[in-house]
Amino acid sequence: ETGVTQSPTHLIKTRGQQVTLRCSSQSGHNTVSWYQQALGQGPQFIFQYYREEENGRGNFPPRFSGLQFPNYSSELNVNALELDDSALYLCASSSFGQASQETQYFGPGTRLLVL
Amino acid sequence: AQKVTQAQTEISVVEKEDVTLDCVYETRDTTYYLFWYKQPPSGELVFLIRRNSFDEQNEISGRYSWNFQKSTSSFNFTITASQVVDSAVYFCALSENNFNKFYFGSGTKLNVKP
Numbered sequence: 001e002t003g004v005t006q007s008p009t010h011l012i013k014t015r016g017q018q019v020t021l022r023c024s025s026q027s028g029h030n031t032v033s034w035y036q037q038a039l040g041q042g043p044q045f046i047f048q049y050y051r052e053e054e055n056g057r058g059n060f061p062p063r064f065s066g067l068q069f070p071n072y073s074s075e076l077n078v079n080a081l082e083l084d085d086s087a088l089y090l091c092a093s094s095s096f097g098q099a100s101q102e103t104q105y106f107g108p109g110t111r112l113l114v115l
Numbered sequence: 116a117q118k119v120t121q122a123q124t125e126i127s128v129v130e131k132e133d134v135t136l137d138c139v140y141e142t143r144d145t146t147y148y149l150f151w152y153k154q155p156p157s158g159e160l161v162f163l164i165r166r167n168s169f170d171e172q173n174e175i176s177g178r179y180s181w182n183f184q185k186s187t188s189s190f191n192f193t194i195t196a197s198q199v200v201d202s203a204v205y206f207c208a209l210s211e212n213n214f215n216k217f218y219f220g221s222g223t224k225l226n227v228k229p
Contacts, residue, residue, distance in 0.1 A: 042219035056215030
């Protein structure tokens with residue numbers, strides 16, 4: 001148990017719709033990262049939020065957007081859903097230090113199916 | 116260009132065999148961080164180890180060991196005396212500089228047969 005929770009666990013949407021996924025970070029963590037993991041592939045970094053600001057972004061189009069709240073929980077929003085957006089979406093929380101052995105702790109994921 | 120390459124897509128071994136999972140990374144940063152994660156069939160990624168670029172000591176944790184070689188940009192993972200419970204997909208990952216981007220390899224699926 002990492003203490004990172006995600007909701008919903010599963011979701012089915014149709015092409016063109018919008019979706020919001022939610023993540024509650026582990027207590028004491030101020031950073032949340034989102035990943036997309038297509039079937040049989042490694043997680044692809046979408047973006048990271050640190051203290052409510054976007055802190056880094058991968059190669060994803062602007063229709064992927066996010067928010068982080070004062071309690072450090074986060075949302076991932078995807079507009080104009082495409083079939084290729086079908087994937088497992090993972091949230092990870094962290095509080096990194098350079099000299100420590102800290103890492104990011106992953107939630108169980110939300111499996112999104114776009115029809 | 117792939118920042119993290121795991122060339123072994125799938126490996127099958129018999130229980131008690133030793134197995135090494137390869138990871139090659141690419142970065143221009145002088146400070147970076149390497150990770151290994153395990154993803155069992157349940158789907159949740161489990162942290163195994165983090166290695167800082169400025170700390171080249173190899174590490175052993177029980178049956179697990181990691182060999183970090185900056186000269187060859189590799190961070191290989193060995194499981195000694197493998198067990199059926201080690202069956203999972205293993206990912207190597209790289210983070211540069213300020214931890215604000217992460218790059219995962221495509222994963223190696225390990226099958227340990229009884």
